[in-house]
Amino acid sequence: xxxxxxxxxxxxxxxxxxxxxxxxxxxxxxxxxxxxxxxxxxxxxxxxxxxxxxxxxxxxxxxxxxxxxxxxxxxxxxxxxxxxxxxxxxxxxxxxxxxxxxxxxxxxxxxxxxxxxxxxxxxxxxxxxxxxxxxxxxxxxxxxxxxxxxxxxxxxxxxxxxxxxxxxxxxxxxxxxxxxxxxxxxxxxxxxxxxxxxxxxxxxxxxxxxxxxxxxxxxxxxxxxxxxxxxxxxxxxxxxxxxxxxxxxxxxxxxxxxxxxxxxxxxxxxxxxxxxxxxxxxxxxxxxxxxxxxxxxxxxxxxxxxxxxxxxxxxxxxxxxxxxxxxxxxxxxxxxxxxxxxxxxxxxxxxxxxxxxxxxxxxxxxxxxxxxxxxxxxxxxxxxx
Amino acid sequence: xxxxxxxxxxxxxxxxxxxxxxxxxxxxxxxxxxxxxxxxxxxxxxxxxxxxxxxxxxxxxxxxxxxxxxxxxxxxxxxxxxxxxxxxxxxxxxxxxxxxxxxxxxxxxxxxxxxxxxxxxxxxxxxxxxxxxxxxxxxxxxxxxxxxxxxxxxxxxxxxxxxxxxxxxxxxxxxxxxxxxxxxxxxxxxxxxxxxxxxxxxxxxxxxxxxxxxxxxxxxxxxxxxxxxxxxxxxxxxxxxxxxxxxxxxxxxxxxxxxxxxxxxxxxxxxxxxxxxxxxxxxxxxxxxxxxxxxxxxxxxxxxxxxxxxxxxxxxxxxxxxxxxxxxxxxxxxxxxxxxxxxxxxxxxxxxxxxxxxxxxxxxxxxxxxxxxxxxxxxxxxxxxxxxxxxxxxxxxxxxxxxxxxxxxxxxxxxxxxxxxxxxxxxxxxxxxxxxxxxxxxxxxxxxxxxxxxxxxxxxxxxxxxxxxxxxxxxxxxxxxxxxxxxxxxxxxxxxxxxxxxxxxxxxxxxxxxxxxxxxxxxxxxxxxxxxxxxxxxxxxxxxxxxxxxxxxxxxxxxxxxxxxxxxxxxxxxxxxxxxx
Numbered sequence: 001x002x003x004x005x006x007x008x009x010x011x012x013x014x015x016x017x018x019x020x021x022x023x024x025x026x027x028x029x030x031x032x033x034x035x036x037x038x039x040x041x042x043x044x045x046x047x048x049x050x051x052x053x054x055x056x057x058x059x060x061x062x063x064x065x066x067x068x069x070x071x072x073x074x075x076x077x078x079x080x081x082x083x084x085x086x087x088x089x090x091x092x093x094x095x096x097x098x099x100x101x102x103x104x105x106x107x108x109x110x111x112x113x114x115x116x117x118x119x120x121x122x123x124x125x126x127x128x129x130x131x132x133x134x135x136x137x138x139x140x141x142x143x144x145x146x147x148x149x150x151x152x153x154x155x156x157x158x159x160x161x162x163x164x165x166x167x168x169x170x171x172x173x174x175x176x177x178x179x180x181x182x183x184x185x186x187x188x189x190x191x192x193x194x195x196x197x198x199x200x201x202x203x204x205x206x207x208x209x210x211x212x213x214x215x216x217x218x219x220x221x222x223x224x225x226x227x228x229x230x231x232x233x234x235x236x237x238x239x240x241x242x243x244x245x246x247x248x249x250x251x252x253x254x255x256x257x258x259x260x261x262x263x264x265x266x267x268x269x270x271x272x273x274x275x276x277x278x279x280x281x282x283x284x285x286x287x288x289x290x291x292x293x294x295x296x297x298x299x300x301x302x303x304x305x306x307x308x309x310x311x312x313x314x315x316x317x318x319x320x321x322x323x324x325x326x327x328x329x330x331x332x333x334x335x336x337x338x339x340x341x342x343x344x345x346x347x348x349x350x351x352x353x354x355x356x357x358x359x360x361x362x363x364x365x366x367x368x369x370x371x372x373x374x375x376x377x378x379x380x381x382x383x384x385x
Numbered sequence: 386x387x388x389x390x391x392x393x394x395x396x397x398x399x400x401x402x403x404x405x406x407x408x409x410x411x412x413x414x415x416x417x418x419x420x421x422x423x424x425x426x427x428x429x430x431x432x433x434x435x436x437x438x439x440x441x442x443x444x445x446x447x448x449x450x451x452x453x454x455x456x457x458x459x460x461x462x463x464x465x466x467x468x469x470x471x472x473x474x475x476x477x478x479x480x481x482x483x484x485x486x487x488x489x490x491x492x493x494x495x496x497x498x499x500x501x502x503x504x505x506x507x508x509x510x511x512x513x514x515x516x517x518x519x520x521x522x523x524x525x526x527x528x529x530x531x532x533x534x535x536x537x538x539x540x541x542x543x544x545x546x547x548x549x550x551x552x553x554x555x556x557x558x559x560x561x562x563x564x565x566x567x568x569x570x571x572x573x574x575x576x577x578x579x580x581x582x583x584x585x586x587x588x589x590x591x592x593x594x595x596x597x598x599x600x601x602x603x604x605x606x607x608x609x610x611x612x613x614x615x616x617x618x619x620x621x622x623x624x625x626x627x628x629x630x631x632x633x634x635x636x637x638x639x640x641x642x643x644x645x646x647x648x649x650x651x652x653x654x655x656x657x658x659x660x661x662x663x664x665x666x667x668x669x670x671x672x673x674x675x676x677x678x679x680x681x682x683x684x685x686x687x688x689x690x691x692x693x694x695x696x697x698x699x700x701x702x703x704x705x706x707x708x709x710x711x712x713x714x715x716x717x718x719x720x721x722x723x724x725x726x727x728x729x730x731x732x733x734x735x736x737x738x739x740x741x742x743x744x745x746x747x748x749x750x751x752x753x754x755x756x757x758x759x760x761x762x763x764x765x766x767x768x769x770x771x772x773x774x775x776x777x778x779x780x781x782x783x784x785x786x787x788x789x790x791x792x793x794x795x796x797x798x799x800x801x802x803x804x805x806x807x808x809x810x811x812x813x814x815x816x817x818x819x820x821x822x823x824x825x826x827x828x829x830x831x832x833x834x835x836x837x838x839x840x841x842x843x844x845x846x847x848x849x850x851x852x853x854x855x856x857x858x859x860x861x862x863x864x865x866x867x868x869x870x871x872x873x874x875x876x877x878x879x880x881x882x883x884x885x886x887x888x889x890x891x892x893x894x895x896x897x898x899x900x901x902x903x904x905x906x907x908x909x910x911x912x913x914x915x916x917x918x919x920x921x922x923x924x925x926x927x928x929x930x931x932x933x934x935x936x937x938x939x940x941x942x943x944x945x946x947x948x949x950x951x952x953x954x955x956x957x958x959x960x961x962x963x964x965x966x
Contacts, residue, residue: 001834001835003834004834004835028835029838030834030835030837030838030943030947031837031838031942031943031944031946031947050883051883052842052845052846052883052886052887052890053842053883054835054838054839054842088608089608089609089612090609092605092866092867107881109883110881110882110883110884111866111869111870111881111882112866113866126826127825127842127846127886128819128825128826128828128839128842128843129819129826129828129835129839131826131827131828132825132826135826236823236827237614237823237824238823238824238825238826238827239823239827247827255619255620255659256659257620257632257657257659258620258625258628258629258630258631258632258633258657258658258659259632259633259636260614260618260619260620261614261615261618261620261621261622261629261630261633261822262614262615262633262821262822262823263614263618264614265612265613265614265618267614267618267619268618268619271619317608317611317612318608318611318612319611319612319613319614319617319618320611320617320618320619321607321608321610321611321612321617322611323611324611
């Protein structure tokens, strides 16, 4: 169990979700409680006593994220209700509780996987393992960040409590947005589409690690695939993109093997994209600025396409249901091999190399960052006397 | 939200052909909620009774969501003591029976006593009548369902296997839904009941306390179904039925083969989901109120994963037609497919032969129709193997034959088989969800680290799911969080997922206490020795080693400590009918 605690503590820090190990308390319970802390607070013991859980994270998010959460908690109502697709699908909403010692905390965590606790940070639970708590923690960080900026940009004017604040606040917001800007350049990506299994796994593994490193996806979301003839190598559902070794499925284009039931929930969209575009590699990330911008633009009717910065934006839910992105995304990708799914993320493809698909993804996010920043600055410009 | 939640129970005394409709107290109704919870509650009133004693209750119970708009929640649970294992036995089934009960205004049917002659019990709203069984002993269940069917009527019936004393005979519901495991069909036969047939004239729709919240819960659940590759993916169970698992389990090298002597069957593609689609072009078929529709039907029902794998790989049989026919026969005779296939595979190992194709089908017939050899087969693999001097060949836990997930390929499953309160069953905890299907998150299938508590929590969760009458597969896509919201909206009882888990924990503890009262000890919580001695088949880039027994037992020790920390459940907690209104 200690290895699990070490692993997720390292991920919390490595992904910039917390400032340092001192800000995160991780607990894993089997027949005894394991933690990265020598002492287990009473409040934590009480949570394990009263909730049927085996994993718990209590951590103060990295300062920018934490200040955003506090601002949302102050102004956004309780619970905070993000509208990005992962939150709508998996988190539903994010309750806010005053204190780690509050009786409300039990009631909230009896209903939800995690919450914001004003005197502690984020509390996230797992009923299977610690990883679940980590995923929830990471999702809350993503959802609140995206909601804050989507509201700021998308609802300008005094009606939005967020923009009613001072110019200094908006300067801070710009600085906070800067944290979402992809940093650096990708390294080690394949300049071709590998065709042998080892090469495919290696290329996918490298692309996944780079996507996480550059902040184009929080590790547990997004997916990657490479097509070779009649088969698709695709990351498994819930796979961490920076740990793809052993988590890649081989699916058939024609669906003739049901091994794909552990593949990414977007497999069918990948299949349709391959069929329509002739692409051979697809990367799907959840870069924050693209998601922010797509949400700020307001809802897109299902089946319609809007263009932001020249990139097609469509709507649709996760998976292959009747309102799933499988019905909207593939056609949108036909022309430019890139598209944003509103509130969800970016898909980028290539017919020739993993690097090219990656560059498309990165380029969309960089442009979205610039546009988000421009719109925040424009709020102040509009208010000049 | 106001809450006044009380279960209505129909007590039927088969001996006197009398019945009483009783509204159970709010305390017991709120604590047990329905389904498995209330079923086990009644079993706790007579924890040591013999399974075939006439006073052993046979309880049919629905959950609080039946008739609501919460998807996949119209399951019924049948509870009693198992003649195969002597453990507590609850068995979940689909079909329309739960809706029939709903329309008749009944949440629970409690059968006790023994009818003077074999009878059919008819329930029509408030009226209960019993008629002499019009069918001969050897009637096929197809005919029973055909004769007893009429608009709005649902029937649970037993077949020839139960009448011949097969210890793993099932109760079939509406033709193709089985309450399969543990031999509850024989309990029904021991009460001289051929069938229970129900029709109600009330509304099937359950008006929720909070319709808006019900809608929200429904939308959240359906969205999660759509997002799940296992449920709604291109090859998920909504498209391919549970046969979708064949390819995956084979690729993971954990498909029991040759009576668990191997974990991979080279011929599995002959009965994969794709093979069924090509051969039979089945149409999808659902339990009422379920948008998943995991059932398949062609000329007859398409078998479930467990049935396919055991009549296939376990018996080294790649003849798809014989698998379908063996399944049809089991349904017609009223017999658990898992135990039947496993008992045949066990005999094949003992005799050093293979039963394949028509030979396999013939063996299924022999279980019910043959004399001395059939008598042995009807006892299940453990008693048969003991009688033949080879007890080690019975691949069972507490006498219940293991289903089609080899524990050498999933260590949480290994623990869960051992600790299951009804014996070798995959559905008491279903760690396959995380170990193979990666939901809600993936766990390392080849480690015991963290698995003891994971299994304990999963047992509590599955018990809660059975208590509210939801489908186990639905909970691989959605979570108890969304279903708890649904229960609250429908019943008005403010419940979160952990409130339901707590109820699940209490019921599971009660089952453990009942089994303890029946003489089961920690010694019974183990696996067949084969899994500790023989490795499974290796896969590409990985081994499937024998389970390290020391690690396994250490994990079980941890599990026991965790369970003990929850406290033992007191027995005799069942509310006496005379204390109710």
